[in-house]
Amino acid sequence: MRISYQSKTYSTHNLILIKTLLLSEGPVLELGSGFFSTPLLHWMCKGMGRKLVTYESNPDYLKFAKKFQSQGHTIRFITNWDEVDFKTYWGVVFIDHTTERRSVDAINFKDSADYIIIHDTNTPDEYGYDKVWPHFKYRYDWKDCRPWTTVVSNFMDVSKWDGSIPKIV
Numbered sequence: 069m070r071i072s073y074q075s076k077t078y079s080t081h082n083l084i085l086i087k088t089l090l091l092s093e094g095p096v097l098e099l100g101s102g103f104f105s106t107p108l109l110h111w112m113c114k115g116m117g118r119k120l121v122t123y124e125s126n127p128d129y130l131k132f133a134k135k136f137q138s139q140g141h142t143i144r145f146i147t148n149w150d151e152v153d154f155k156t157y158w159g160v161v162f163i164d165h166t167t168e169r170r171s172v173d174a175i176n177f178k179d180s181a182d183y184i185i186i187h188d189t190n191t192p193d194e195y196g197y198d199k200v201w202p203h204f205k206y207r208y209d210w211k212d213c214r215p216w217t218t219v220v221s222n223f224m225d226v227s228k229w230d231g232s233i234p235k236i237v
C-alpha cells in the first residue's frame with residue numbers, strides 16, 4: 069500500500085479526537101483504521117490506560133493497523149459490520165470506515181457510547197448523515213477545515229464546544 073501525504077484532509081479529525089479523549093473516560097472504539105487516527109488513538113489510549121479496539125475491513129489498512137496490536141489495543145478484521153457489538157459501553161467511538169456503513173453505525177451506537185466522532189461530515193449526502201442527526205440530543209460540528217468532523221451524543225452536551233483543547237492539570 070502506498071501512503072500519500074499530499075493532502076491534509078486525512079488528519080482533520082485529529083484535534084477533535086484529542087479533545088474528546090481528554091474529556092472522556094472508558095474504552096475507545098475505532099471503526100476503520102487510518103494512517104493518522106490509529107497511531108494517535110493508540111498512543112493516547114496507551115498513555116491514558118484505556119482499552120482501544122480497532123475494526124478494519126480493508127486488508128491493506130489491516131496490515132498497517134496490526135503494527136499497533138498490543139495488550140491494550142485489539143485489532144479485528146471484519147467482513148460483516150453487523151457483527152460489531154453495539155451493546156457494549158464505549159466512552160468514545162470514532163467512525164471513519166466504509167462509506168455505506170457510517171450513518172448506520174453512528175445510529176447503532178446512539179445508546180451505548182458517550183461520544184461518537186464522525187469524520188467527513190461536510191458531505192452528508194455521500195454518507196447519509198442527515199439520517200443520523202435526529203437520533204442525538206447533542207451535536208458539535210468542527211468546521212475549521214475540510215473535511216469536517218462532528219461529535220454527537222445522547223449523554224454529554226457537546227453543543228457548546230469550540231475548537232480548543234482543554235488544559236491538562
